[in-house]
Amino acid sequence: MDGKCIQEDIKKLKASSVALCTSSESVRNELLLAIAQGLHRDWEIIQKANEEDLRKAHEDNLKESLVKRLIFDQDKLASVTEGLKQVATLSDPINKVLEKRILDEDLLLERVSFPIGVIGMIFESRPDALVQIVSLCLKSGNAIILKGGKEAFNTNTALMASIKKSAEKSVLGNSWLLLLESHSDVDVMLKMDKEIDLLIPRGSNAFVRYVMDHTSIAVLGHADGICHLYVDEKADLDKAIECAYDSKIQYPAACNAIETLLVHKAVASTFIVRMAKRFEEKGVRIHGDAYTCSLIDCIPYEEGDYHTEYLALELNIKVVENYEEAVAHIAEYGSHHTDAIMTEDKQLIARFLREVDSADVFANCSTRFADGFRYGLGAEVGISTAKIHARGPVGLAGLMSSKWLLVGSGQVVSTYTGSKAKGFLHTEMSTDGVSLASGDVQ
């Protein structure tokens, strides 16, 4: 597609987002189920497309880990259709009452949740992510522009064709979702800040950084995951070893895996020797400061190591004088993603939770818990290290904005201003129950 064509498609998509925003819960849920059925209906086409992608991946000698993520087989189909059905059962995120206040007699204010509008999502390789993203956007009433990895081009195209076919039969139509094909399409999208309300890039850090640097649209995401675990002098060393091990080993390529282990000097000799043995089982490469190198066999620290996101079985170990040095190190080198302390000192835990300014601040557990599913958010749309809108693992709530509703009986502001101004009541009300927008207007 050429740039002009994409622009027009995105404008059309924005126009169709209005109907989506105000559509009923049942219309959206029915379409979710229809999409699930449709994927089964079109399974043969999807399967063939995926085989083509896998054939090409082998031809291009793609890394085994990437090829694995590309596979869209019967199991994946079962899992994404199960996901669609689950999302359909979630409560409607639109028109939830978030605040409610009586301003004056017969003058009732509400803040209710409302879709953000148009979301741009860029993801890599995994075709199942496409279905998941579409389902969350549909549920939350957001129009969606998608760009998947080029390795999954055929699978994504087949999935999108199936979804569009199902959507066509719904009153919502199918112009609220769009699959971009090329990198140059993405560049067109990054410039359309009038039409697009939020970008969610998922993929390599370099790519997320590229998106952040080339758009003025709000971005929900994180470019780096330089996470730390600090082992305090009052740590339970058995727990510390297990948590440090899990934080590095459980999934080394994850953004919430640690890159640097900070160790209080009082426990350094005992802890580091034991820890190194444990890491050795997995062949973890350790970059150590001078003290660490005096205790174990490791790679001496080099400039830049503390800024490196290894995303592999590799990490730094640094011995610190005290708690303050650990926190200062995290502030200087961390990416404000996820940082943890191991200590039995409860006052120090509270201090760490207060003083460390990261999206996720933990005590006595693995950094790998920083995740929407583990947090109980239902679905995860991404992890954000921005301070605006949403921070840390973001669930469906991250796809919602809000609006203020005010229903009166002819009130005017001049009554409440000037020397004889009437006062407001400002009585806080429970947010339980239906919104003013639901039809039951008092």
Added chain:
Amino acid sequence: MDGKCIQEDIKKLKASSVALCTSSESVRNELLLAIAQGLHRDWEIIQKANEEDLRKAHEDNLKESLVKRLIFDQDKLASVTEGLKQVATLSDPINKVLEKRILDEDLLLERVSFPIGVIGMIFESRPDALVQIVSLCLKSGNAIILKGGKEAFNTNTALMASIKKSAEKSVLGNSWLLLLESHSDVDVMLKMDKEIDLLIPRGSNAFVRYVMDHTSIAVLGHADGICHLYVDEKADLDKAIECAYDSKIQYPAACNAIETLLVHKAVASTFIVRMAKRFEEKGVRIHGDAYTCSLIDCIPYEEGDYHTEYLALELNIKVVENYEEAVAHIAEYGSHHTDAIMTEDKQLIARFLREVDSADVFANCSTRFADGFRYGLGAEVGISTAKIHARGPVGLAGLMSSKWLLVGSGQVVSTYTGSKAKGFLHTEMSTDGVSLASGDVQ
């Protein structure tokens, strides 16, 4: 100051924001009171500076309305110091528990409020706004970069010098606040997206648009306020006339004043004739469509009128066929700020509240109610028409981000993954009570 110097000041400010974020409530409240005292202490200097600004304003033949906003007299002093004391009594916005969930035995998750970090605020003319902004940022633990209008240069400089003098004696020091002097300083600031987390421009629409177009930092604000009032066929016409009158007259230069009155054709002849008489008292200029022009003496509609924010005693009147045409007009020409319907049809009210995608959607009251103080938000930091972070009138909550806290007893993720994965409890807890960061760790 040259650009390089400003850059260094902003970097220093960012560094000092860390201490501010984690400062205790009492330290921040004491400084708020000290600033109030300090303004009285330095009153003579501030008064002289303001006289100088007023002298220059008269010399430059500034509009009377602008000169009025410049005045910083004993009354303004009393009002801003009263404001400082009031802000000191507000509950601490930092470390409020927003969500709380038991993930598993001895594994407790909390989401708590936390300062955004560094705010850039650009405002015009009114020097009292400077004190108000500093007080809200200090209370909420945010470092603040300010740029006031050049007409208030001397007053702002004197106020800032007094505030800095008071802050110097606090443990917080005074490098967390900075006053920019020139437009070129603002341009330097707009580029510092690594240091600044949020911009809040208050001022002319043209200026806000300039800011939005020249930065990749998140902006809380609105460039336009094209607001509508739709008088439905089932409207109570007495109420409709009062609400329309208030929506235009009460403060015509406000962003939430209406620019276009939409009238259902069934009530057009009665309503428009009566309304025009009412507007005539105040000399309101009416731009009417053909139907309106056939009923009253007015300026015939010209291309572009519906896109014009008059900000004066001037508005459009347009007759519509039905509700749908009114809503379509609002969607096409509105700025998604504040739009209202007048009708006694309760189902139609609910439909309007659902279908209109504006920051503030009203029924049977004046659009002028769209305001933080009237909404009962305590203080207003701005009105946003963005869909991200905050929308509509924004209180102190708009200056807050959040972080996730997780406290365990040595848990690792590998326990909860794989074929023998342990399940999570995900038990929702009440958010009453103190945060894990307060020191009472279970």
